[in-house]
Amino acid sequence: MPVLGVVFIVLIVAWLAINLWKTPVDFFNVFLIGLTIGCVYALIALGYTLVYGILQLINFAHGDVFALSGLFATTIITSLLGLTTATTAIGIVGGLALTFLVAMVFGAGINAGIEFVAYRRLRNAPRLSVLITAVGMSFILQNVSLAFYGPNYISVDRLIPDTHIFTIKGVHYEWDSLFVILITIPVLILLSWLVKSTRQGKAMRATSQDPQAAAIMGINVNRTITFTFALAGALAGVGATLYLVEFNIRYDTGFTLGLIAFTAAVLGGIGNLPGAVLGAILIGLIQAFNEGLSWQAPGGDWTRSIVFAILILILVFRPEGLLGERTPEGA
Amino acid sequence: MGIAARFNETRDSISSMWGRVPERGRRYIPVLVALAIVIPYPWYWTSLPQNHVWEFWLQFSSPHDAVTILTFVIMAVGLNIVVGYAGLLDLGYVAFYALGAYTAAWLASGQFQQVKWHLGAVGIGPDVRGIHISIWLALLAAAIVTAVGGIFIGLPTLRLRGDYLAIVTLGFGEIIPQFVRNADDLHGFDLTHGTFGISPIDSPGFGNTLHDKLGLPASYQQAYNADKLFFWTAVFLLLLTVFCSVRLRDSRLGRAWIAIREDETAAAAMGIPLMRTKTWAYAMGAFFGGLAGAYLASFNSGAFPSQFDFNISVFLLCMVVLGGMGSIWGVIVAGTLLAWLNVAGLANIGTWLNENVFPSSHQIDVPKYEFGIYGVIIVLMMLFRPTGLIPERRRKREIEEGGHDEALYEMRGADEPGAGERA
Numbered sequence: 104m105p106v107l108g109v110v111f112i113v114l115i116v117a118w119l120a121i122n123l124w125k126t127p128v129d130f131f132n133v134f135l136i137g138l139t140i141g142c143v144y145a146l147i148a149l150g151y152t153l154v155y156g157i158l159q160l161i162n163f164a165h166g167d168v169f170a171l172s173g174l175f176a177t178t179i180i181t182s183l184l185g186l187t188t189a190t191t192a193i194g195i196v197g198g199l200a201l202t203f204l205v206a207m208v209f210g211a212g213i214n215a216g217i218e219f220v221a222y223r224r225l226r227n228a229p230r231l232s233v234l235i236t237a238v239g240m241s242f243i244l245q246n247v248s249l250a251f252y253g254p255n256y257i258s259v260d261r262l263i264p265d266t267h268i269f270t271i272k273g274v275h276y277e278w279d280s281l282f283v284i285l286i287t288i289p290v291l292i293l294l295s296w297l298v299k300s301t302r303q304g305k306a307m308r309a310t311s312q313d314p315q316a317a318a319i320m321g322i323n324v325n326r327t328i329t330f331t332f333a334l335a336g337a338l339a340g341v342g343a344t345l346y347l348v349e350f351n352i353r354y355d356t357g358f359t360l361g362l363i364a365f366t367a368a369v370l371g372g373i374g375n376l377p378g379a380v381l382g383a384i385l386i387g388l389i390q391a392f393n394e395g396l397s398w399q400a401p402g403g404d405w406t407r408s409i410v411f412a413i414l415i416l417i418l419v420f421r422p423e424g425l426l427g428e429r430t431p432e433g434a
Numbered sequence: 435m436g437i438a439a440r441f442n443e444t445r446d447s448i449s450s451m452w453g454r455v456p457e458r459g460r461r462y463i464p465v466l467v468a469l470a471i472v473i474p475y476p477w478y479w480t481s482l483p484q485n486h487v488w489e490f491w492l493q494f495s496s497p498h499d500a501v502t503i504l505t506f507v508i509m510a511v512g513l514n515i516v517v518g519y520a521g522l523l524d525l526g527y528v529a530f531y532a533l534g535a536y537t538a539a540w541l542a543s544g545q546f547q548q549v550k551w552h553l554g555a556v557g558i559g560p561d562v563r564g565i566h567i568s569i570w571l572a573l574l575a576a577a578i579v580t581a582v583g584g585i586f587i588g589l590p591t592l593r594l595r596g597d598y599l600a601i602v603t604l605g606f607g608e609i610i611p612q613f614v615r616n617a618d619d620l621h622g623f624d625l626t627h628g629t630f631g632i633s634p635i636d637s638p639g640f641g642n643t644l645h646d647k648l649g650l651p652a653s654y655q656q657a658y659n660a661d662k663l664f665f666w667t668a669v670f671l672l673l674l675t676v677f678c679s680v681r682l683r684d685s686r687l688g689r690a691w692i693a694i695r696e697d698e699t700a701a702a703a704m705g706i707p708l709m710r711t712k713t714w715a716y717a718m719g720a721f722f723g724g725l726a727g728a729y730l731a732s733f734n735s736g737a738f739p740s741q742f743d744f745n746i747s748v749f750l751l752c753m754v755v756l757g758g759m760g761s762i763w764g765v766i767v768a769g770t771l772l773a774w775l776n777v778a779g780l781a782n783i784g785t786w787l788n789e790n791v792f793p794s795s796h797q798i799d800v801p802k803y804e805f806g807i808y809g810v811i812i813v814l815m816m817l818f819r820p821t822g823l824i825p826e827r828r829r830k831r832e833i834e835e836g837g838h839d840e841a842l843y844e845m846r847g848a849d850e851p852g853a854g855e856r857a
Contacts, residue, residue: 161597224817229833231523232816234597235755238525238748239812246806254802358744362608365601404616411605418602419590 108420122396128273133395134388139280139349141387142287146342147364148371148379149294150214150335156374157311157331159230163237164217166361167244168336172210173343173352174252176202180259180347187260195262199344203286206340213244214336215329223325241358248354256351263348283345290341291380297334298376307331311374359407363390366414372427381425386410464763465676472669475500476662495778497665503773504668505730508675510753510769511762512722515679517751518760518826519688520715521695522592523600526607528746530720533583534727535737536614537576539632541567542732545624556639557653569638573728580724581717588716592709604744611742626739633736638667655735664733671729672766675722679762682718691715692760696832745805749776752808755815758822760829768823772808780804 123130147169154162180186184198217240225233263282267275298304306327309317318324346352346360367386371378390410394403401409417424455463476497495503509531516524539545542555544564552558554568567575591602618628626632637655645652654663682688690711693701702708731737753772757764775783784800792798815822821830 159597161601221813221817228816228820230597231521232820234523234600235751236813236816238751239809239816242748242805242809243813246803246809249802249806362604369601405612408609408612408616411609414605415591415602418594418598422594422598 118399119392122392122398122400125398126396129395129397131274133391135274135276135280136395137388137391138384139283139387140391141384142283143342143346143349144360144364144367144387145380145383146287146290146338146345147360148367148383149376150338151361151365151368152371152373152376152379153307153331153335153338155368157307157328158222160222160233161237161365162214162332162335163234163361164240164244165214165335165339166357166359166364167241167248168210168214168217168357169339169343169346169360170352170354170357171213171244171248172206172336172340173347173356174248174257174354175209176206176340176344176347177252177257177259177352179205180262186262188262188264190262199262203341203344206344207337208340210336210338210340210343211333212336214339215333217244218329218332223328241361245354245358248357252354254354256353258351259347261348279348282348286341286345290338294334294338295376303327303330362407363410366410366417369414369422370417370424372424375424375427378424378426386413389413469669469673473666476659476665495774497661499777501661501664501668501733502730502777503770504665504672505726505733506750506753506773506776507766507769508668508672508726508729509723510750510757510765511672511675511679512719512726513750514719514754514757514760514762514765515682515691515722516715516719517754518758518765518829519683519695520691520712521759522712522715523597523751524603524716524719525600525744525747525751526587526603526605526610527719527723527750528742528744529587529603529607529610530580530584530723531727531730531746532610532614532737532739532742533580533720534576534724535731535741536626536632537579537724538569538572538728538731539635539737541565541572541575542569542636543632543634545627545632554641555636556641557637557656566636569636569732572636573725573732576728577721577725580727581721583724584716584718584720585713587720588713589709592712592716604747607744607747611739614737614742615739629739631736631738631740633738635732635735635737637735638664638732668729668733671725675725676762676766678718678722683762687711687714692828695760748805748812749808752812755812756823758825758829761822761824761826764822764824764826775807776804780807 119130147165150165150168151162154160154165179202180198184201186195186198190198221236221240222233225236261279263279265277265279267277268281269276298307306317306322307330309320309322310324310327314324317327343352346356363386364383367383368379369382370385371380371382373379390406393400393406393409452460479494479497482494509527512530513524513527516522516527542565544562544566546565547563549565550561550563551565551567552560552562553566554571555566556568558566587603587606591599594602614626615629617625618630637653639653639655639657640648640650642652644650651657651663654660654667657663683692690701690706691714693704693706694708694711698708749772753769754765756772757766757768780801784798787800788797821833
């Protein structure tokens with residue numbers, strides 16, 4: 104099996120190399136797009152990984168929390184603040200900052216809310232029951248989005264222009280891509296500080312290692328879990344607002360995006376925070392290469408199949424992911 | 435004599451009558467009663483009360499709609515083998531439905547114009563191109579192909595536990611519909627006709643020879659009572675599925691599934707081969723999914739990629755959860771109810787509510803929220819009645835006594851007084 108894996112990876116690298124040789128400009132442009140999408144995926148994937156780390160639960164509804172926060176952000180941007188491309192630069196920056204804040208609070212509230220309403224009551228139930236409940240929750244949230252925002256795609260004005268910052272021999276970098284990265288990196292640093300260096304972060308790590316022992320040590324486990332869900336929801340809120348800057352959003356956007364992000368979390372090693380970011384960027388690149396390259400690329404119709412094939416291959420051959428530790432879940 | 439006393443007396447006399455029925459017969463009486471109600475349904479459904487007061491409830495489906503309902507119930511009973519018996523959460527059951535439908539479509543339609551293979555197909559001229567195999571054989575072939583597909587999906591993935599397995603099955607449930615949607619140009623070869631789907635598909639039937647000798651219908655689609663024929667065939671297929679499902683449950687294999695569901699480690703220690711047993715659960719569950727998919731394709735005379743949505747997997751899961759995981763009767767009842775809601779019920783209820791309850795300024799399109807309603811059902815059932823509407827006895831004990839797989843964790847004792855030990 105390792106031989107097959109090596110052959111597979113060699114083939115992919117060869118495919119990338121040939122594309123690079125044939126159309127170098129496209130290759131680098133696509134690479135930058137992939138990096139940007141990867142950042143958004145990273146923010147969602149971190150939500151899956153955080154919750155999985157602490158409860159060993161795949162929070163199936165996470166993608167829908169993302170979509171609902173995104174839709175809510177469209178309301179703030181268009182109806183409440185009325186931001187358009189005509190707004191002054193300071194107005195846009197301030198408005199977006201406010202939108203980020205509100206979307207974070209909103210996502211955190213929804214995610215902690217589902218935990219409180221549904222998952223908390225099932226702490227002693229079989230894992231399957233909790234997962235089934237999560238699937239049900241996902242459908243409920245999706246229909247809440249549908250009820251409030253209807254079945255059509257909703258877009259906001261291009262607040263961050265997609266004009267080029269610089270162009271080197273046809274490879275260009277756009278302001279909105281930079282914006283995504285400029286938001287994502289501080290969020291990741293903040294998150295890493297929160298988990299590593301604060302009391303609350305220590306409580307989270309302790310609870311994920313052994314909830315009973317953590318409880319004996321005086322950690323309020325329920326509060327820690329609520330905090331984790333809120334944190335995951337807040338990340339989804341940031342991700343959703345970033346997503347809006349580049350794409351349109353709809354009530355069921357969260358389903359596909361959630362599954363892609365979940366794949367990213369598994370690819371990096373679920374429960375592992377840097378792993379989720381790494382996995383997300385890889386998945387973003389894979390998606391961009393698949394859709395953007397011209398030589399022998401399967402194309403956008405196959406993106407979902409490719410992502411799921413990766414998920415299945417990873418789970419079957421390396422369930423601990425790229426950076427994770429081996430768990431009993433695997434073999 | 436008071437009403438209560440009379441009631442008690444009646445109940446006693448019924449239970450004493452029941453006691454005199456031989457042990458073996460008891461199992462069949464409910465089945466016979468159910469069949470006696472269901473089989474004549476196409477004759478009496480028009481005379482059922484459909485007056486205005488009851489319109490919202492008693493819009494009984496026509497036999498035509500009932501075929502779809504029954505087919506979904508077959509799938510639910512099949513899914514029950516995987517989820518209910520073996521305790522493996524399958525979120526991609528729609529893949530089996532799709533595989534069954536497309537296998538039937540490949541074997542009994544004009545999709546492959548390159549060839550001309552005929553084998554017992556009815557209502558097809560001798561010069562028509564394409565593969566035309568008798569739909570009965572196609573049903574069987576579709577079921578077997580799907581079962582093999584189930585084994586292929588199962589072998590690599592069944593080593594994974596619980597939630598990972600669910601996600602992987604979900605992955606397959608997404609890949610297969612996307613494959614059939616995109617596989618209209620595999621290096622120039624049109625396998626599935628893309629988004630247009632494969633249509634028409636041949637009709638079931640017994641051919642002219644049997645028609646002339648025994649009076650069996652030559653071809654369902656061309657018969658004057660097509661809906662009735664499809665209905666009775668669906669009832670027969672459901673009966674077959676239920677029979678196999680019950681026999682499987684009581685077999686050595688079925689007991690192994692239940693042992694794995696209750697405690698995988700203990701089952702393995704008792705010498706049950708985990709992989710093989712689980713793979714069989716997948717294969718059997720897939721078998722009936724494929725059968726139902728193929729039959730539905732033949733009934734609709736087409737297989738279209740838009741039918742195979744993730745929603746269908748959750749819809750079927752909802753039937754199993756609502757009825758009670760592992761409980762065949764429960765799954766049939768819940769499946770019939772939910773499939774009826776899907777086919778006609780929600781639309782009827784929505785119309786009724788809009789006419790009588792909601793003000794004209796706030797009309798609600800109820801069927802639009804169908805899957806949200808299923809989500810609510812799933813969550814409520816899991817929170818308040820995890821054993822389902824009609825619990826299976828063994829499953830109920832299992833959940834109440836706590837002999838299940840590892841809980842998320844035990845948090846009693848931390849903030850609840852007096853609940854330290856595991857029940």
